[in-house]
Amino acid sequence: MRTNLIYILIAFLFVACQKEATEYVFDKKPEERMAERNQELRSKLVSSADGWKVFIRTSAKGSGYGFYMKFNQDETVTMYSDWNNATATTSKTSTYSIRFIMNTSLIFDTYNYIGIMQDPQGSVNGGTQPNGLQSDIEFEYIRSSGDSIVLRGKKYQNLMYMLKATASEASEYNGGSYLNSINSFKNYFLTKINNYVAISSDGANYKMGMVFSPDTKTVSVQAQKPDKSFVSAVQGFGYSIDGAFFTNAIEILNIKFVSAKQKDANTMVLIDSQGKEYPVLQNPVPLADLIDLFGSAKTYNSIYVFGSASPVTAATLPPGVTSDFSAEFNGLISRFAGTSRTIDTLEFRLLNSTTALVKIWYWSGTTHFLADASFNYTYVDGTITLTNYTPAYSNANWTTRIAQIGSFVNWLQSGPFKADWVSSSIPGSPTLAGLYKKDQPNNFFYGRVRKQ
Amino acid sequence: MRKIFIYLILIMFSYSSCTKNEENLNIDLNKYPLDTHQANSELDKWILQNFNTPWNINVVYRFDRYYTDINRNIAAIDLAKVKPSLQMVVDGFTGPYTKLAGEAFGKVYFPKLWVLYGSGSYNSDGTMVLGSMSNARMLNLYDLNNLDPNNGASIRRRLRTVHHEFMHSLNQTVPIPLAYQSISGADYDPSWAGKSEDQVRPLGFVSPYSSSAYTEDFAEMLAHIVVEGPVWYNNYLLQADQTGYDRLKAKEAIVYAYLLNNFNVDLYELQAEVQNTLKTIYNAQDPADLSTGFSFRLSNGLVNTITFDPTASHYTTYGSSAAFNTVWNNYVTRTTGLGRVPDNLILTFTSANTMTLRVNYHNPTSGAVLQADYDFLYTTNANTGVTLFIKKLPEGTTTQHSNGQTSVMLPGFNEFLLPYLTNNIFVASYLPATIAPGNPLYRSFAGFSVNGVSTNYFYGPVTYK
Structure with a gap:
């Protein structure tokens, strides 16, 4: 019995010694x-x-x-x-x-x-x-x-x-080149508009538009799917010595863009996580359909042409575009000029969901006058139909100047019109949109777009 | 017996082997990654020499979240601001205390851990913490990236924090005398942010922050007296009403006794040392002494007379106001046409709110020299000097007052002098501006300029009561 106890105690002794060989869960202390x-x-x-x-x-x-x-x-x-x-x-x-x-x-x-x-x-x-x-x-x-x-x-x-x-x-x-490359990168996106990269995903081709905002240091991208819905992403970016690095990868349409690289003043590529390069291209017109941006409560509600106020010069149609409307436009300008009046702004505006205005601002001597008329409109599937022509909307000037406005009134009533982007042959031209006559696609009033 | 002995030995063995096992789990501190820094830069050597060696003070300038409010965003200090900040401490804190209280004082009482941060530690109410003191041991200083060693005001602001926090440190060793908290008793209010000095001064607080708690009050009293200096403090007292003044002086006495009795430091000697540092090293400027300001003297009835004598040479030397000269000349012309010639004006300030305007004039026919008196009321703002004159009615009854009402003297006065004085808002000050502080004649001339129109003024030699 006592011997047994001794054995047991000896066994304990070994058990205790075995503990000594404890393995670490990780390899070291x-x-x-x-x-x-x-x-x-x-x-x-x-x-x-x-x-x-x-x-x-x-x-x-x-x-x-x-x-x-x-x-x-x-x-x-x-x-x-x-x-x-x-x-x-x-x-x-x-x-x-x-x-x-x-x-x-x-x-x-x-x-x-x-x-x-x-x-x-x-x-x-x-x-x-x-x-x-x-x-x-x-x-x-x-x-x-x-x-x-x-x-x-x-x-x-x-x-x-x-x-x-x-x-x-x-x-x-x-050597101080960091600032130069930052400025070069900023300049690229300042002078080039409607930037996109062409990508393919799931058997469809996309134009992924992008906007770099140097103030907020964010880049936003957007693409329209075949079903007209949009996919988009916004991420921050920091400037690198040769472009920009996205501080989170831009994940869109199963592609992960990690950086942008500027190869020279006019060459920019996006790089994905696999190292594949996607050249940045410029679309002649905005990537989005005009109907998505143009409306009384949308991004733009006004198409306008303008001259300058000091010294007074007549409004001109933006260059780089060929439209039969220019003859009509020049006639309007010259009829006003014939009475010593100078049109400095001509505008088509969607005032609210039912009323559209045509506004003619003109100078007579040193006084600025407005002549305007209103229409009821419908805007369906990109087609604008003007009805219920009402001259002299905010004052009587439209009626007073009706002789100078002349055939322009008829032009306005010769719709329906298709509203769409206008592309200019001038590089770096501002975004232009126009009203195309449905039956004469080469005859369209056009100008810059804005929100008034 | 022998077997029991064997058991015991075996049991002992088994325990000893168990002890071995525990050894394996011990951490070898030689291999533990300690949070130590390489400290061999010039800056580190300088700190060693000026803080560690003499005072056993450890300066932590490398950002450590765990020495401050862990949940706040606080900027690290700029390397370039570390030495100027610490030099300020040497010049304006450790130096003066050591000079007055000896080395032993600092070795015992200076906080042993100083932690420096670049930005303030912001509270949710928009205010920020500039310093904090823990257990008489750790002193945190904030907002040091905005320290400008070439700007006396910037140094003063931060040195005030150092002295404030150190007072907490002393209070954490020797408690504040009980009598202190009863002085402003019920007026302590933790929500101090947004209060102005004007709001807390009548309650006997030296700053808005000191109204938050008696412990802060105590530290603020010392810091303001020592760092803002006697001129600032006296100005503050001068603007206080009787209650505020009495409370501030009572608190000052307790702070003085506390320092002297417990630490053998004389508050006013400490003040002198710190002021000397601020002025000789940091070119700090004291505010203008209110008690010697003209507007203060005038509003307290300490001004006797101001004399305008158009023939006096100082108007040639130091210039005069064309706008006022027109008024005077019109008055002279009008009155001369009535047979009397005004010679000069004396404004006698008979009290803190009454003034008698005397016109000295003569009769060119008889050659008689006479005086015409007109009584006015006035109010002067002690700080801004903005002064209003109002005609006092009824007019006095002396011979001179009667002279003023005669048909030869009154029309000119009513048409020119009276409207000039009562229709304008004036600013009382030492004039002319061409006699600047530093000129021996400064404060010997004074007068009034129309508020906002510095070219329209009158002045003359001033006498005081």
Whole structure:
């Protein structure tokens, strides 16, 4: 019995010793793994001698921002930013630290350009006090590959992407070319309108329109499906040295666009997650149907032509378009000119859901007069039908000037008209729309569009 | 017995092996990733020399969310602002205290952890925290990215925070005397934001924030007296009513005794040291001393006379107002036409709200020299100097008053002098503008200009009571 007890005790002894060989759930002790992970991020950051292209998203408006950062061994970081012209051309050095706070964290722990977005003061970044643009200066380390690091803001949870810069990119950033490429990118979308990329998805072809807003640092894209419904997306972007990086990928029609690259002043491509390039093209007219934008309560409600007020010059039809209406228009201008009156604006406006106005503004001496007439209208399937011609809508001038208005009245009553975009042969022409006679498609009144 | 011994040994072994197991789970702190920084920059060396070594103060300038309100967005301090901020502390805080109280004082009482942040720590009501003090140990300073070492006011604002927070630190060591909180007793109100100095001054508070709690009040009293300086403080007292004044002086006395009795620091010596720093190093400017301002003197009945004598040479040297000269000349012409020649004017301020206008004139025929008096009421705003004259009725009964009512003197007065004085709003000040502060004659001339029309004014030598 006692011997048994001894055996049992001896057995206990071994059991206890077996515990010694406990395997870790992970391969090492926690403090070792913490230290390793910190070291992994630190050496990764410092290892890129040419620094990193860095992009962050902010929560306040979804705006994106681009940076170039060079991390040094002595816990200093030098950066440029696309925040403004000065930050794009003048570098600023501050400190960073890598600490383990629930996860390995990169902290920009003294003020630098990345602190501008995080700053609570609205006076610094235009955001709302006390949260600024709702951004972070503390980021946790998520993952990395050979030439990229992904971190996540600790408070606002936005991802920070770091892409390894090449030697030539580094010298461009340090040589002050960042601002030039930002301006070149802005200029591309300032001078080119109706931009789109052609994409195919699920057996259909699409023109995906895009608008880059340099003020809000967001890009919005939109495409119309065969069933006329729209798909769209909005994401922030930060400027890169050769284009823009989307701070979240634009996911649309099963394609993930990750960046835009400007190859030269007139060549731009979008790049998807597979590295495929999609050239940016310009449509001669807006991608959307006019009927979706034109109406008394829509984006535009007025088609107009204009001259200038000082010195007074007569209205002219926009160039680069051939329309039989120009003879009618010139006759109208010259009949007024014959009585020493100068038409400076001619406008067709959808006043409300039933009434359309034709307005003629003209100068007599130094006085500006308005002559207008109203119609009832219907606008169905792109066709505008004018009825119930009523001269002298807001005053008697239309009646007084009826001799000079002359055959234009007949033209107005010769509908129905098809409302549609007008394309101009002049590059960079503003958006034009017109009223085409149904029976004479070459005879159309046209001009710029606006909301009045 | 022997077997029991064996059991015991075996049991001991089994325990000892168990102990071994626990060792394996111990964390090897040598491998633990500590939150330490490389601290070998010039700045770090300077901090070591000026804070760690003499005071055992650890300065945390690298952003750490866990030393402040964890849920707030607060900007990190700019590297370029760290040294100016700390230099300000050396010049305006540790220096003066050490000079007055000795090194031992700072080694014991200076907070040992200073944490610096770039932006303010914003409250939900739009106000912001500029500093905080915890357990007499951790002192946080905020909004340092907006510090401008070349701007005395900017330094003053932040140095006031330092002294304010340090007073909390001392209070966390030696409590505030009980008598203090009863002075403004029921007037403490936590919602201080949006209140003005004018609202809290009659209650005996030195700033709106000090009205929030007696602990803040105590710290604000010290910070304002020491950092804003005697001129500012006296101005503040001058604008207080009797209750406000009495309360402020009572609080001041307690703050003085608290510092002297507990820490052997003289409040006024501390004030002098800090003011010296602010003025010699940071070129801070004191506000204009209200008590020597003309409008203050006038509104308190401390001005005796102002004399306008058109023949005096100072009008040639320092200029005169064409607009006023027209009024005077019209008056002289009108009265001369009636047989009397006005020579000069004397405004005698007989009290804080009454003034007698005397016209010295002569009779060219007889050569007699005479005086005509007219009584006025006036009000002057001590701060802005805005002054209104109103004709006092009934007119006085002296011979001079009767002279003023004669048919030769009254028409000119009624047509020119009376409307000029009573139809305009004046600003009382030291005039002319060409005698600036620094000129030995400054404050020996004073007068009135029409509000908003700086070219329409009259002035003359001033005498005081």
